Amino acid sequence: MQAVGVMAPGQSAWVPRLLIGVAVGLTLLIVVAPLVYIFARAFGEGWQVYAANLMHPATRNAIWLTTITALIVVPVNIAFGIAAAWAVARFRFPGRGLLVTAIEIPFSISPIIAGICYLLLYGRQGLLGPWLQANDLQVMFALPGIVLVTMFVTAPFVAREVLPLMQAQGSEQETAAVTLGASGWQIFTRVTLPNIRWALLYGAVLCTARAVGEFGGVSVVSGNIRGQTNTLPLHVELLFNDLNATGAFAAASVLTLLALVALVVKAVLEGRRAA
Amino acid sequence: MKNGLIRAAVLAASLGAAAPVAAQDSLLNVSYDISRELFEALNPVFAAKWKADTGRDLTIDQSHGGSSRQARAILEGLAADVVTFNQETDIDVLAEGGLLAADWREKLPNGASPYYSLPAFLVRAGNPKNIQDWSDLAREDVAPIFPNPKTSGNARYTYLAAYAYGLEQNGGDHAKAQEFVKAILSSVPVFDTGGRAATQTFAERELGDVLVTFEAETGGIAKEYADKGFERITPSLSLFAAFPAAVVTANAEKKGSTEVATAYLEWLYTPEAQDILAQNFYRVNDAEVSAKYAADFPEVRLVTVDEVFGGWDAIRKDHLADGAILDQVFVNQ
Amino acid sequence: MTTAAAPVRAKRVLPGFTLSLGTTLLYLTVIILIPVLALVLKGAEIGPARFWAIVSSPRAVAAFQVTLIAAAIATAFNAIYGLLMAWVLVRYEFFGKRVLDALMDVPFALPTAVAGLSLTALFSANGWIGAWLEPQGISIVYTIWGIALAMAFTSVPFVVRTVQPVLEDLDPGYEQAARTLGASELAIFTRVVFPQILPAWLAGCTIAFARSLGEFGAIVFIAGNLPFKTEIAALLAFIRLEEFDYNGAAAIALVLLFFALVLLLVSNRLQAWAARHRGV
Numbered sequence: 001m002q003a004v005g006v007m008a009p010g011q012s013a014w015v016p017r018l019l020i021g022v023a024v025g026l027t028l029l030i031v032v033a034p035l036v037y038i039f040a041r042a043f044g045e046g047w048q049v050y051a052a053n054l055m056h057p058a059t060r061n062a063i064w065l066t067t068i069t070a071l072i073v074v075p076v077n078i079a080f081g082i083a084a085a086w087a088v089a090r091f092r093f094p095g096r097g098l099l100v101t102a103i104e105i106p107f108s109i110s111p112i113i114a115g116i117c118y119l120l121l122y123g124r125q126g127l128l129g130p131w132l133q134a135n136d137l138q139v140m141f142a143l144p145g146i147v148l149v150t151m152f153v154t155a156p157f158v159a160r161e162v163l164p165l166m167q168a169q170g171s172e173q174e175t176a177a178v179t180l181g182a183s184g185w186q187i188f189t190r191v192t193l194p195n196i197r198w199a200l201l202y203g204a205v206l207c208t209a210r211a212v213g214e215f216g217g218v219s220v221v222s223g224n225i226r227g228q229t230n231t232l233p234l235h236v237e238l239l240f241n242d243l244n245a246t247g248a249f250a251a252a253s254v255l256t257l258l259a260l261v262a263l264v265v266k267a268v269l270e271g272r273r274a275a
Numbered sequence: 276m277k278n279g280l281i282r283a284a285v286l287a288a289s290l291g292a293a294a295p296v297a298a299q300d301s302l303l304n305v306s307y308d309i310s311r312e313l314f315e316a317l318n319p320v321f322a323a324k325w326k327a328d329t330g331r332d333l334t335i336d337q338s339h340g341g342s343s344r345q346a347r348a349i350l351e352g353l354a355a356d357v358v359t360f361n362q363e364t365d366i367d368v369l370a371e372g373g374l375l376a377a378d379w380r381e382k383l384p385n386g387a388s389p390y391y392s393l394p395a396f397l398v399r400a401g402n403p404k405n406i407q408d409w410s411d412l413a414r415e416d417v418a419p420i421f422p423n424p425k426t427s428g429n430a431r432y433t434y435l436a437a438y439a440y441g442l443e444q445n446g447g448d449h450a451k452a453q454e455f456v457k458a459i460l461s462s463v464p465v466f467d468t469g470g471r472a473a474t475q476t477f478a479e480r481e482l483g484d485v486l487v488t489f490e491a492e493t494g495g496i497a498k499e500y501a502d503k504g505f506e507r508i509t510p511s512l513s514l515f516a517a518f519p520a521a522v523v524t525a526n527a528e529k530k531g532s533t534e535v536a537t538a539y540l541e542w543l544y545t546p547e548a549q550d551i552l553a554q555n556f557y558r559v560n561d562a563e564v565s566a567k568y569a570a571d572f573p574e575v576r577l578v579t580v581d582e583v584f585g586g587w588d589a590i591r592k593d594h595l596a597d598g599a600i601l602d603q604v605f606v607n608q
Numbered sequence: 609m610t611t612a613a614a615p616v617r618a619k620r621v622l623p624g625f626t627l628s629l630g631t632t633l634l635y636l637t638v639i640i641l642i643p644v645l646a647l648v649l650k651g652a653e654i655g656p657a658r659f660w661a662i663v664s665s666p667r668a669v670a671a672f673q674v675t676l677i678a679a680a681i682a683t684a685f686n687a688i689y690g691l692l693m694a695w696v697l698v699r700y701e702f703f704g705k706r707v708l709d710a711l712m713d714v715p716f717a718l719p720t721a722v723a724g725l726s727l728t729a730l731f732s733a734n735g736w737i738g739a740w741l742e743p744q745g746i747s748i749v750y751t752i753w754g755i756a757l758a759m760a761f762t763s764v765p766f767v768v769r770t771v772q773p774v775l776e777d778l779d780p781g782y783e784q785a786a787r788t789l790g791a792s793e794l795a796i797f798t799r800v801v802f803p804q805i806l807p808a809w810l811a812g813c814t815i816a817f818a819r820s821l822g823e824f825g826a827i828v829f830i831a832g833n834l835p836f837k838t839e840i841a842a843l844l845a846f847i848r849l850e851e852f853d854y855n856g857a858a859a860i861a862l863v864l865l866f867f868a869l870v871l872l873l874v875s876n877r878l879q880a881w882a883a884r885h886r887g888v
Contacts, residue, residue, distance in 0.1 A: 110822030117643035184623035213719025215825035
């Protein structure tokens with residue numbers, strides 16, 4: 001490991017080496033070891049067991065449910081993120097600061113609380129319970145509940161990335177486009193979107209990672225029906241409680257792979273954004 | 276012309292083949308935590324029988340969790356067709372919520388309990404702490420493992436069985452029985468919310484000296500972890516634990532699954548199902564099946580909730596209500 | 609902020625104000641505000657006396673304490689580890705630096721339940737690291753240290769990612785000046801560098817702390833749910849829910865909500881301060 005102090009040529013070499021050594025050591029211990037361990041345990045009983053665990057109908061269903069949830073949640077949050085960023089970055093109106101704070105709420109709230117909020121609202125004994133019951137609508141313990149809670153938890157992700165960029169870029173280009181007679185849609189697709197595309201994608205990647213991994217909130221509203229309303233993170237816990245640790249780690253390895261893919265995409269996007 | 280005939284024949288054949296596929300039944304069985312393996316064994320057998328009897332396909336979905344937690348989920352809208360619980364009070368709660376009739380116990384034989392079990396012990400290989408009976412659980416050097424009596428029906432039975440034992444040892448002195456139960460509860464290091472999580476704590480995490488759970492679980496776990504050499508211990512006295520089942524009529528009627536739901540629960544009483552139950556270490560009422568598996572079920576003196584506590588209503592009032600006996604003795608809750 | 613004035617001019621020029629603000633408000637209202645309002649209403653229904661009784665009960669107080677202490681430990685760890693990582697990643701060139709940089713985002717992308725499962729198995733008595741720690745008499749899993757570990761893991765990126773850009777933008781002139789004046793490296797760091805990154809560092813620590821308070825998925829696996837000792841507030845709310853005790857769950861959830869909102873305001877203030885500090 002060759003350490004080079006960029007800013008301090010006169011500095012003795014052991015300080016950077018020591019700092020890098022400690023940094024790498026700690027990262028190996030708390031970040032890398034858990035990652036490696038997941039795969040070690042998932043493949044601990046061989047490829048066949050791993051494949052069998054993943055091909056199990058309940059696991060496949062959990063993968064499918066998680067995918068569906070992400071496919072609904074992420075586009076909706078992209079639309080919301082763009083709308084929020086457009087409103088906040090391009091216009092002045094009273095309560096703008098409050099709006100920005102409101103968007104950030106889910107980011108700091110425990111997902112469990114999100115789940116409890118939804119249960120108190122949509123549960124059979126909740127505020128809307130009687131109405132839902134009368135109209136035969138099932139929200140809790142079904143896909144809508146899972147999707148709604150996931151939307152809550154991931155709401156800020158796209159807006160957080162796009163908003164600062166749009167604020168920094170300013171609106172000269174768009175204003176110019178208006179004076180040239182462009183329609184709103186044309187301005188958006190030809191001017192705004194190309195400017196924010198990388199931030200948008202970046203936010204979408206983060207949003208996807210979070211939506212796929214959501215656990216606390218979903219565990220309140222899911223009902224844990226094996227093969228029905230069990231998302232992949234919940235399925236990890238369920239398999240673990242089935243005394244099937246290898247199966248749990250196999251399911252966890254799928255989520256880990258997704259996370260790693262998200263990180264690679266993110267790194268590529270960061271390169272693009274910087275360019 | 277010939278071509279058209281063939282096409283018609285193919286069409287007819289495919290229609291004929293498609294018709295039974297359309298006849299699809301489904302059930303959601305919401306159950307307690309440790310019945311995972313049990314229903315995984317039972318459900319395919321019933322589905323095959325249902326197909327043979329009616330020609331209809333049946334898929335049975337399962338949800339497992341602490342019994343009271345599951346009851347709450349159903350009250351909040353989890354669309355269970357049938358419940359198979361380990362706790363009568365949890366079905367009573369559903370009755371109070373208007374999801375099924377209050378007389379659900381009369382709908383099926385044996386008070387709607389197709390099988391039963393009892394709180395029993397599982398100790399580590401060689402029983403190093405020599406744990407034989409409830410009194411050993413109160414010893415200072417013994418750390419028992421069982422779930423939270425507030426969320427787990429399983430643990431509620433453990434609590435009540437220990438209480439019954441304490442009463443008997445102290446000639447019916449409630450104060451002493453409460454001291455006894457308090458001593459046991461205070462030495463439990465971890466209260467998981469469900470029976471299976473407690474099993475994990477004992478078997479995988481290797482915490483505690485003795486796992487107190489249903490005999491069905493001790494049998495299954497001893498088998499599952501044969502390499503760890505866990506030993507089953509049956510205490511001198513235990514509590515008869517009914518495992519009640521009921522059709523959640525409000526949900527089943529809405530979905531049109533009443534017929535299959537009823538058939539499913541009635542089938543649990545047949546020798547075919549009782550055999551599978553006994554294989555999973557549940558005690559059954561079928562005389563022949565009981566005799567066949569007698570070796571798996573040691574003699575034990577069983578008392579009932581009605582004999583010792585005067586029924587579940589009394590238990591809810593005296594023991595489980597806010598600030599009642601459980602709250603007083605469960606000081607580390 | 610040269611563009612700060614632009615929106616004013618653009619107000620009547622650019623289209624889509626009603627559409628974008630309408631969409632934003634509708635979504636915020638339906639997805640966030642109404643559900644949170646349901647919780648607040650439930651809390652109001654409890655009444656102040658009962659509410660206080662619930663949140664000041666010994667077990668609830670213990671749960672809040674455990675949560676706060678563990679979050680403080682986790683934040684203290686990340687305050688140092690995050691600062692170290694930011695420093696190392698910005699100031700030094702070495703083999704594997706880009707990988708190390710990318711690894712900082714792992715806790716953000718990895719589902720918390722997966723992290724919890726893995727950390728628990730890794731640090732339990734028969735896991736890779738636990739097998740090595742346990743003979744020294746150090747147990748992590750099922751203690752408050754396990755909770756702090758899970759919180760530290762899930763909040764790793766926050767300090768690093770807030771300090772890193774500030775450190776990158778730092779004007780090297782001051783440091784060079786200090787160096788020519790003969791200041792030691794330590795003095796340069798504490799007197800010159802640190803004051804400049806302080807606002808960002810504090811903002812990062814605040815977000816890490818807020819995130820730690822709310823963490824659930826990773827902790828349920830590792831905590832052991834021992835009331836009074838290793839039970840966090842979010843878990844207690846969950847348990848109260850399972851016990852049919854809706855008031856108890858709502859009251860505890862409201863307290864957590866309050867903490868979260870306060871921390872959100874604090875971190876927003878700090879970030880604004882950090883932005884002014886950087887002169888952006």
